[in-house]
Amino acid sequence: MRYIEVRRHTMRVKPGQHLSQSGVDLARRIGATIGPFNRVVTSTIPRAYETAVAMGFAVDQQLPELSSLADGVEDEVNWDAGFAAFALAAQKNGAVKRYIQVQAALLNRIAHALPDGGAALVISHGGIVEAQVVGCLPYVDFAGWGRGCDYCEGARLHFDGEQFIGGEVLRIREENKS
Numbered sequence: 001m002r003y004i005e006v007r008r009h010t011m012r013v014k015p016g017q018h019l020s021q022s023g024v025d026l027a028r029r030i031g032a033t034i035g036p037f038n039r040v041v042t043s044t045i046p047r048a049y050e051t052a053v054a055m056g057f058a059v060d061q062q063l064p065e066l067s068s069l070a071d072g073v074e075d076e077v078n079w080d081a082g083f084a085a086f087a088l089a090a091q092k093n094g095a096v097k098r099y100i101q102v103q104a105a106l107l108n109r110i111a112h113a114l115p116d117g118g119a120a121l122v123i124s125h126g127g128i129v130e131a132q133v134v135g136c137l138p139y140v141d142f143a144g145w146g147r148g149c150d151y152c153e154g155a156r157l158h159f160d161g162e163q164f165i166g167g168e169v170l171r172i173r174e175e176n177k178s
Contacts, residue, residue, distance in 0.1 A: 001116075007122070010027040040123075041061045044066070153169075
């Protein structure tokens with residue numbers, strides 16, 4: 001089995017792109033409880049890269065495909081609507097369906113490159129995480145997965161060497177947020 005953990009970046013100083021101190025602190029707490037990872041991939045936006053570093057992981061690659069939603073996606077679903085909303089929007093065979101397929105193909109390439117028993121950490125942004133999960137697990141009923149991912153939340157995807165076969169949502173307990 002191989003695993004990919006997809007997570008949203010931590011808090012930043014808005015409207016800037018860099019992490020806030022509370023964001024660094026949260027990423028450190030989460031980083032101390034996850035891993036190890038054979039590969040760490042982030043978006044090209046500073047807050048994603050900085051989240052990985054604050055978690056304690058060196059970044060192997062930054063990909064522009066992890067940096068923004070594709071054109072038309074937000075016309076079909078709000079980026080923060082959650083897993084079930086992305087799954088429902090994908091049924092319309094429009095921009096969301098095309099986007100989740102692109103994201104699933106990207107995670108498939110990452111998973112195939114891992115050694116057996118290996119794991120990767122992928123840090124991107126709200127909406128992208130949900131799209132990736134729905135794309136990789138199109139047969140899952142996401143009704144019980146709840147809201148969209150908050151800071152440092154995401155999902156762990158299970159890859160059997162050929163395809164994604166399951167996963168679980170990764171939430172941050174309230175006491176870990178502050």
